[in-house]
Amino acid sequence: MEAETRKYDIYFIALIAIILAIRLLVIGLSLISPQEAYYWNYAQHPDWSYFDHPAAASLLIKFGTILFGINSFGVRFGGVILSAIMAIITYLFVKKIFSSRVAFYSTLLLNVIWIFSVGAVITTPDNPLFFFWVLNIVLIYYAAKNDSLPFYLLWGLSAGLGFCSKYTMVMAFPSAFLYLLIDGKLKQIRTWFYFCLGCLMSLISAFPVLYWNYLHNWASFAFQTTRRAQEMSTLRLDMFFGFLGTQLAVISPFILPFVIYAVYKSGAIAIRHRDNRYNLLFSYALPVLLLFTLTSFRGWVKMNWPTLGYYSAIIAMCAIFEDKIKPKPRWMNRGWRKYALFGVSFSILLSALTYIHGFFPIIPMGSADTTTGWKDLGKIVGYYTNDFIPQTPNNIIGYEYKIASEAAFYTPGNPDTKSDNFVGEHGLSYRYWANPNDYIGDDFLFLYDSRHWYKPEDKLLNYFDFYVPEKPLKIYGITGKMFYFHIIRCYGYKGVGNTK
Secondary structure (H helix, E strand, O other): OHHHHHHHHHHHHHHHHHHHHHHHHHOOOOOOOHHHHHHHHHHHOOOOOOOOOOOHHHHHHHHHHHHHOOOHHHHHHHHHHHHHHHHHHHHHHHHHHOOHHHHHHHHHHHHHOHHHHHHOOOOOOHHHHHHHHHHHHHHHHHHHHHOOHHHHHHHHHHHHHHHOOOHHHHHHHHHHHHHHHHHOHHHOHHHHHHHHHHHHHHHHHOHHHHHHHHHOOOHHHHHHHHHHHHHOOOOOHHHHHHHHHHHHHHHOOOOHHHHHHHHHHHHHHHHHHOOHHHHHHHHOOHHHHHHHHHHOOOOOOOOOOOHHHHHHHHHHHHHHHHHHHOOOOHHHHHHHHHHHHHHHHHHHHHHHHHHHHHHOOOOOOHHHOOOOOHHHHHHHHHHHHHHHOOOOOOOEEEOOHHHHHHHHHHOOOOOOOEOHHHHOOOOHHHHHOOOHHHHOOOOEEEEEEHHHOOOOHHHHHHOEEEEEEOOOEEEEEOOEEEEEEEEEEEEEEOOOOOOO
């Protein structure tokens, strides 16, 4: 047993070293995505929280750019390091409750399956969210096992800090409650008291988000709840099958069915055999996956939203495979192992192709390509800024947050760009960073992407005295022309609410 443990410890160290080296190598070779540019813009406007998401992602990006400068590597460095730390925590914890073998294969899958592999090299709120989700699972396990108030308080702290990363962390509460319920701990008054104190700790540690919302009439909470509810429709089977298709794609059609089976099987083992290991994995998988599956029948669910639930489900799958398949007859054991090898190899190949595509495009994406052309846009915007608005280089309006954020990142000098709220629309977080009416009388460059068309352009006359379109910038990919960036000189800004 010690020899096997030592063997898998060495395998794990080698695995993490290789993955970390590859990720650090590739993160600086491709342009950042619009979402990353947007969160980088968060960091340029420090605040307690923001309209769309809390501040953790911006702090992670700020950390990397302080160390390595304003570039792709700096933006993504923090996320890569956080994913490596998360892998170490996962390995040590799963090794403790199961075995080094289960820990190694769990960590392997959680690093090569496409959604996890790509998520590690693109910095979004999911990076810190996942880190605190993993900590939350570990801490509630030891809190219940040791009946320990300090662990319950640390559990609450991790939940609060996770909430300061992304609101999806709220699912930690029903998951922890379900775990304690199945475990039977909630029969004890002391457990209720400790759990409530942990919840109070989470509320305290979520202060930045709560305070920002208090100052802004609860705008972010309303955006993430009321607006989402308004987007819900009647029963839509097409949305459900679309959701199912994306989940098969991002997890793998060869792995997802067994992940779903593992959720069911871990629940059965937890209830029938009172096994708290499987109870933990079941409780942190079912609520998340069930919520988003039910939501998909009435609304659009983004492909990454359910990913939290897959974390513990994949660990459960590896543990069940080890416990149930290994004792099978040799011929059956060999067949399952060949299938597992094929499934893992497919995931590695898919992730590798995605990494390569980031710096050497090999997959035709067409207008769906979100990382091509931004550096070219920055160069041309820099030229027009010097030529047209040299005294007011921040007077650049990007229609829709993506082009506004990328223009700020790739234009020389990193101008403080503006967005939709300067032409009468919401503007998301940009709404809180500049007051349009402070710029009345100024001239602006107005940018829009042909994939998010601003039409008719004559609407600009509601906000400017007149405008002069420049020749659009054509962006080409491996299949030819993909889209245009439109650049318009706008004169005499009228403000918002001051138009006739």
